[in-house]
Amino acid sequence: MSPSPQHGTGPLDGVVVADFTRVLAGPYCTMLLADMGATVIKVEGPGGDDSRTWVPPSFHGESTYYLSVNRNKHSVVLDLTDPEDLATAHEIVAGADVFIENFKPGGLQRFGLDPDSVAERWPALIHASITGFGMDGGRSLPGYDLLVQGVSGFMSVTGSPDGPPQRAGVAMFDVITGLHAAVAVLGALHERATSGQGQHIHLDLLSCALSGLVNQTTGYAACGNVPTRLGNDHPSLYPYGPFPTADKDLIITVGNDAQFRRFVDVLGLPDLADDPRFATMEQRNEHRDTLRPVLVEALTREPSETWTDRLRAVGVPCAPILTIAEGVDYAASLGLDPVVPTGTGERVVPTIKNPAAFSRTPVRYDKAPPELGADREAVTSWLRRRRADRANDVARRATHEKNPSRKDPS
Structure with missing residues (x-):
């Protein structure tokens, strides 16, 4: 599949996303956008996304962690410290509608891809930054989900009353942040359709965690209530x-x-x-x-x-209370079809379906999570076509300026 926009493949058909994210929060966001038809170009460093190495488990030697959040994308490897690769990175960003990254605050400044540089150079671009703890006071803190589970208070309310604080069984605040990021990008795209202007969006894991703790954090904010661990009990509902029971x-x-x-x-x-x-x-x-x-x-x-x-x-x-296997099978028994084959030909990967069902513009599963750098040739061809289109536009404008009464052949 070419990285040029595909037609009729989802509600985000024609939207191009430059994806400079890795691990979970950012890739989950960009996969949701890709599922809805956006063309997502995943830019990876020479070592690839860290999650490619996070095993076990694996599927045919590939990390299922990586596979879980990277379908429908095009992978290209670029070393931003290399001038030629950096120029290619700038070209990809220039051709995108949305630029999403989760570098440490300030980490992209030397590459001319920080928020101020992006806003000045590409004013119509939507730029989304995902950090762990914000771009100011927490800029030096590493953004790992488990750290956020700890400092947000989540672990203090998870586990048995007489036991230690517990983490969740999944990096839930990475996922929540990815969801918030996808919603924010959609909002910015909607606003740009009217104003013609891009903007910078910033999300941090800690703020998303505090929002995701809903009644627990609002209980403290509104009346000073500090919840504690109740095991599997609910603080406001009983039973x-x-x-x-007699068996389980x-x-x-x-x-x-x-x-x-x-x-x-x-x-x-x-x-x-x-x-x-x-x-x-x-x-x-x-x-x-x-x-x-x-x-x-x-x-x-x-x-x-x-x-x-x-x-x-x-x-x-x-x-x-079911196991993961039983949970997936239970969803299948209800007709929810939770597992979908993603990709075509020799490379087909089983993935968990996107939960959104559109009546007219369904989500797609036509491209398996890409192998590292697998789409360099396709992305390069797409960039060449963009250069040719720009050159033709410049030539047409020049001709029109010399002969203003002549009709534009396009």
């Missing part, structure tokens, strides 16, 4: 979490008083709904230590599958 844990999520009444009816404990200690959500939260053993005693009489059938029949949300 809400996994409960033991079952997640039960009661979100309102009506659901609680139906829940205890199924358990054979209808009087609990009228007990003043448990009648409202606030009261159930206050008396959860008293309520829990009563619920557990009832639930452990029957296996989880029995309770699942009974609770779902009356509209009480519940679900088992």
Whole structure:
């Protein structure tokens, strides 16, 4: 597939993205844009994206970490310290609608790709910078997701009350930042359609983490509440979490008083709904230590599958705790088709589908995550065509200026 814009392949058909990101937050953002039809040129240093080496696991010798966030892109290797490669990098940026990078603040200044230089040289370009801790006070701090999980407060509310703080099982704030970045880019593209002007967008992992902690951080900002670890309990809802049954844990999520009444009816404990200690959500939260053993005693009489059938029949949300494999298979059983083959011919990689489903302009999966530098020739050809088009434009303008009454042949 040529790196020139493809037609009819998604809602971002015709948009070109110069992707100077690596690892997770930036690549996840640019993959989402590529899925929606944008032409994404992934510029990698001579060593390639760090995540290419992050194994196990691997698929045919390639890191599945890298494969998870780099489909539908075109890889070209450039050494920005080499004058010729730097000129090529500038050409790629010049031909793009969006320039996305996650270099350390100030790291691109010597290459003329810092925000001020970009704004001056390419005023219509949308430039998105992703950092770990901002471009000012935290500019020297390395932007690793686990560091952000620690300093944001996330780990302080994750884990058992009597255990140590816990990290999430995935780099969740990288992913959240990638999502925020994609939304911000779409907003800037929409605004540019009216103004004709580009702008600089900056996102940092810590700010995205604090935003992503929603009720926990707002509880502190609004009323000084400092939450603590509750294990699998919810600070504002009860019962809400996994409960033991006769064979294994079952997640039960009661979100309102009506659901609680139906829940205890199924358990054979209808009087609990009228007990003043448990009648409202606030009261159930206050008396959860008293309520829990009563619920557990009832639930452990029957296996989880029995309770699942009974609770779902009356509209009480519940679900088992599955492995990743079981979770993917469960989605498939619901007809969600979570695994999609990406690529054509000899290079086809199984990936997890983009969750957005468009009725008219569907996302695409036609290019597997590229091998390092695999698209250099295609990108070079695209740049040559752009140079030729610019030369023709200059010639036409010159002809028109000499003969203003002559019709433009285009």
